Amino acid sequence: MNKLYLWGIIFTALMLVLTYLSVGGSEGGLNGDIVNMLGVAGAVALVLITVFVVIGYVRQMQEATADGQLADEQWDGIGEYLNDSPMGWSIMFFGLMVWGMWYFTMGYPVNSYSQIGEYNEDTAAHNAKFEAEYASITGSRLVEMGESVFLAECKICHGLTADGIDGKAADLNSRIAANSVKHAIENGSNNHLLGSEMPMPDRNGLFNSNTGALITDAEIDAVSKYVANGMKGAGADVFAGTCVACHGQDGKGMDFVAPSIATFTPALVTNVLNHGKKGAIGKMPAFKNLNAKQKEAVGAYITSLSK
Incomplete structure (x- = not known):
């Protein structure tokens, strides 16, 4: 052999x-x-x-x-x-x-x-047990839970005190900054803040009913500062002529029309966590790893910061 x-x-x-x-x-x-x-x-x-x-x-x-026919192409003499x-x-x-x-x-x-399937099943079972156990938590306990989740998931960008770390992320101690308002007016917004597709038009679709013309740069600056200042000061006339129709006289929004730009609400924060958000600072990702109760708790915590 x-x-x-x-x-x-x-x-x-x-x-x-x-x-x-x-x-x-x-x-x-x-x-x-x-x-x-x-x-x-x-x-x-x-x-x-x-x-x-x-x-x-x-x-x-x-x-x-070796035998047979060589190809026409050669590389450094090698056929x-x-x-x-x-x-x-x-x-x-x-x-x-x-x-x-x-x-x-x-x-x-x-x-x-x-x-992987076993892990996913175990995770789903744990989340279901968690939501059932903590479903009835409200008030201060919900805020405390939200603070714990915030410190685990959100502080890396927004900071321990939710101040945004010098502009790295949004300062959550107030509803909205002037540059964020200006960005939304100039570019429009479609961040699912109502939980559904309700886009806000850009400046080319925003008319000031007081003047009968498209909103101007000066008016954008004025209303941005007005909204960021908690609906106070100069710019009230621009807000009344341009923004009231959707956001309401007090800026707290209207169901199925526009979100609140005066205060945070748990529902608004939950929608941001569900869909992410793109604005003047950059893009915030969605948080799919949090369950519904955790998102509600984060919303309650953030809402309590701006009161």
């Missing part, structure tokens, strides 16, 4: 024995476990294919001679033969595609057990 084949048989037998010992000796072993059985089958197939391919190529290097794809390679290529389709549909369907 050719030494090459003999060494191939020895190597194959050794690898198969080691594979069996490693799986059979592990906790659970095979015992009908589809995952372990598929793992062993894959290991066996890998060993056999590897030995077969290596022996084939070694034999080819020992005995075969390439116009050979067909090796039959063994083609069979393995298509065989792996067939095996892959079988594996994902019948061998180990995508809806079968997985550690």
Whole structure:
């Protein structure tokens, strides 16, 4: 027998024995476990294919001679033969595609057990237990819960005291800054602050009913400072002529029309956490990792800061 084949048989037998010992000796072993059985089958197939391919190529290097037609293209004097794809390679290529389709549909369907799936189920069960246990919390206890969540999730950008860390993020101790109001007027806003698609037009769609013309730069500056100052001072006339129709006389918004720009509300904060927000400072991401009660609690905490 050719030494090459003999060494191939020895190597194959050794690898198969080691594979069996490693799986059979592990906790659970095979015992009908589809995952372990598929793992062993894959290991066996890998060993056999590897030995077969290596022996084939070694034999080819020992005995075969180059022939065939060279391609017209060359690279640094190195040509390439116009050979067909090796039959063994083609069979393995298509065989792996067939095996892959079988594996994902019948061998180990995508809806079968997985550690990620188990984690997601455990997380969903924990969240459901959490919401059921704390569903009745209101008032000061809800604010305390919100502070804990804020310190865990929000302080990295908004700071321990929610002051925005020198403009890194919004200062949550007041409802809105003048530059944020100006940005919303000039660029419009569609941040789902009502929990639905209710976009605010940009400056090209904002008329001052007092003048009958589009809002001007001077009027934008005035009303921005007025809103940021808690609906006080100069700019009240611009607000009355341009903003009252949607945000109301007191700036506290109207249901299904516009959000409050005078005060925070738990619902408004919850919508920001659900959808994220883009404004003058930048873009805040949505917080999908918080459950509904945690978002409500953060809303209660932030609302309590600006009172």
